[in-house]
Amino acid sequence: MTDGCWYDADIDRVIITEAQIREKTAELAKQVSADYASVEDGLLLVCVLKGAVMFMADFARALGRHGPAAELEFMAVSSYGQGTTSSGVVRILKDLDRDIAGRHVIVVEDIVDSGLTLSWLLRYLASRKATSVEVVTLLRKPEAVKVSIPVKYVGFDIPNEFVVGYGLDFAERYRELPYVGVLKPEVYARP
Numbered sequence: 001m002t003d004g005c006w007y008d009a010d011i012d013r014v015i016i017t018e019a020q021i022r023e024k025t026a027e028l029a030k031q032v033s034a035d036y037a038s039v040e041d042g043l044l045l046v047c048v049l050k051g052a053v054m055f056m057a058d059f060a061r062a063l064g065r066h067g068p069a070a071e072l073e074f075m076a077v078s079s080y081g082q083g084t085t086s087s088g089v090v091r092i093l094k095d096l097d098r099d100i101a102g103r104h105v106i107v108v109e110d111i112v113d114s115g116l117t118l119s120w121l122l123r124y125l126a127s128r129k130a131t132s133v134e135v136v137t138l139l140r141k142p143e144a145v146k147v148s149i150p151v152k153y154v155g156f157d158i159p160n161e162f163v164v165g166y167g168l169d170f171a172e173r174y175r176e177l178p179y180v181g182v183l184k185p186e187v188y189a190r191p
């Protein structure tokens with residue numbers, strides 16, 4: 001584990017450490033940089049709030065070491081609410097502020113779980129006429145997928161368990177943990 005965090009006592013076990021996240025983020029940024037080296041008008045990174053906030057910040061900085069130039073955009077969508085399973089209904093809480101037509105877009109996600117959020121989002125972005133849309137996600141749960149989606153850049157495949165930390169929440173908590181872990185069962189039983 002790391003030096004010690006406020007929420008450590010609620011964590012059953014760590015799945016991905018802070019150091020692993022750092023190393024993988026640098027690796028993903030290098031791949032993206034190489035694949036998009038020739039784009040002239042730069043990349044548009046679209047962060048899917050709130051979960052992807054930490055990964056977006058670190059990925060954008062890692063990409064900044066290599067280029068190409070990237071503009072940072074934010075959307076907020078939600079389908080999990082207070083629970084640990086997707087409602088299946090993706091709600092837009094904040095839309096894009098600008099036109100993405102003609103741009104090379106990379107959607108930055110924290111996790112692909114059922115795939116419902118991304119399948120909806122990719123259809124939405126396609127309707128906004130981006131030149132290309134790819135996805136970079138830190139985590140993916142291959143056993144949980146309900147809709148298969150093309151995700152070009154994946155950090156870690158993880159088991160089909162509900163995880164928290166590094167942006168991922170349970171009932172809006174645990175996002176500020178620097179690692180990704182599984183909660184102790186008793187946490188879910190708390191009122």
Ligand SMILES: O=P(O)(O)OC[C@H]1O[C@H](OP(=O)(O)OP(=O)(O)O)[C@H](O)[C@@H]1O
Nearest residue numbers: 049050051078079080113114115116117
């Ligand atoms: O593949 P899926 O099953 O659709 O799950 C993935 C999505 O669920 C989470 O968002 P959530 O709806 O919890 O909103 P949040 O990011 O604000 O926590 C997560 O950040 C992804 O965006």
Ligand code: HPA
Nearest residue numbers: 113161162163164168169
């Ligand atoms: O495992 C998860 N943890 C937190 N939020 C999530 N949203 C989809 N899957 C998850």
Ligand SMILES: [Mg+2]
Nearest residue numbers: 051080081169
């Ligand atoms: Mg959530």
